[in-house]
Amino acid sequence: MTAKILTFSSHGDTTLLEYDPATADMDEVNRVIAEYEVKTGAQPFDMTTGERIEKVTRRQNEVLMVHPIAGG
Amino acid sequence: MFMVRVALYLIPFLAVTLRRLVFAGMGREWPVGEIDPPRPRQNGPLEQVLCILDPVGLTLVAGELENRADAADPVERKYRAKRYLRRIVALTGATQIGGGYTLHVGTTRLQVRDGYVRRVQNVTNPKCGYEETCFYPAHKEMPKAEQIATALLQLKSNPALFDGWAARNGAFKADGQVFTRVQ
Numbered sequence: 498m499t500a501k502i503l504t505f506s507s508h509g510d511t512t513l514l515e516y517d518p519a520t521a522d523m524d525e526v527n528r529v530i531a532e533y534e535v536k537t538g539a540q541p542f543d544m545t546t547g548e549r550i551e552k553v554t555r556r557q558n559e560v561l562m563v564h565p566i567a568g569g
Numbered sequence: 570m571f572m573v574r575v576a577l578y579l580i581p582f583l584a585v586t587l588r589r590l591v592f593a594g595m596g597r598e599w600p601v602g603e604i605d606p607p608r609p610r611q612n613g614p615l616e617q618v619l620c621i622l623d624p625v626g627l628t629l630v631a632g633e634l635e636n637r638a639d640a641a642d643p644v645e646r647k648y649r650a651k652r653y654l655r656r657i658v659a660l661t662g663a664t665q666i667g668g669g670y671t672l673h674v675g676t677t678r679l680q681v682r683d684g685y686v687r688r689v690q691n692v693t694n695p696k697c698g699y700e701e702t703c704f705y706p707a708h709k710e711m712p713k714a715e716q717i718a719t720a721l722l723q724l725k726s727n728p729a730l731f732d733g734w735a736a737r738n739g740a741f742k743a744d745g746q747v748f749t750r751v752q
Contacts, residue, residue: 505653505715505718506715509649534742537708538707538708538740538742538748538750539742540742540743540744542722542726542743544660546660547657547660547661547722547725547726548726549723549726549727549743549744563719563722563723563743564706564707564708564719565706565707565708565740565741565742565743565748566704566705566706566707566716566719566720566723566730566734566740566741567704567705567706567707567734567739567740567741568702568703568704568705568733568734568735568736568737568738568741569702569703569704569705569734569737
């Protein structure tokens, strides 16, 4: 089984990261997510529960990076 | 001579009709050899640079699009965004009312429409008024459905984002932190 870190776009979903949750180095997964967040402001959401997640664990197999929204 | 000409005109017509009849009868049972074989994924230079397979089985594939919709096809883009919105609506428990989506978080009701959101703080109090603010994606042009989906997902997780949007203090991450673009 593989897990994916995705961003949604109407142009097509982008897979940032694909890994086997049973064996992957989760610190490395979270490091990549943190780098992406610094660049884009996007934060991870578990697409099974719809909840934002602080740290991705082996339980999540589909994580969506959700981009910031501005008001005004 | 006339009959020969008629026969010549009829040959292509009969050939097309016969072909349709034969293939319609075959339905899904077309021989595999007639279907285009799956083509290998064609990575551009960017994906080739970013694609790393490390010993722990982690594949970094930033920039690689899946289920790619033709950017030139606005109908397909709109369809994808609507499909995404339907998924997020189901995930957040929102309900569609007219052109908007209603989300309940505790005693607060949030009504999200294209580009703006209305908040009713106490739904148990019929005299309670509402506040309204606009929102827009910080990064890019998004179809309306995608904008609504993003707002629903974020508000469900953090309804206080409404206050940040209303204060017009820039773009906010889902956890409420102000997002400052990295130069």
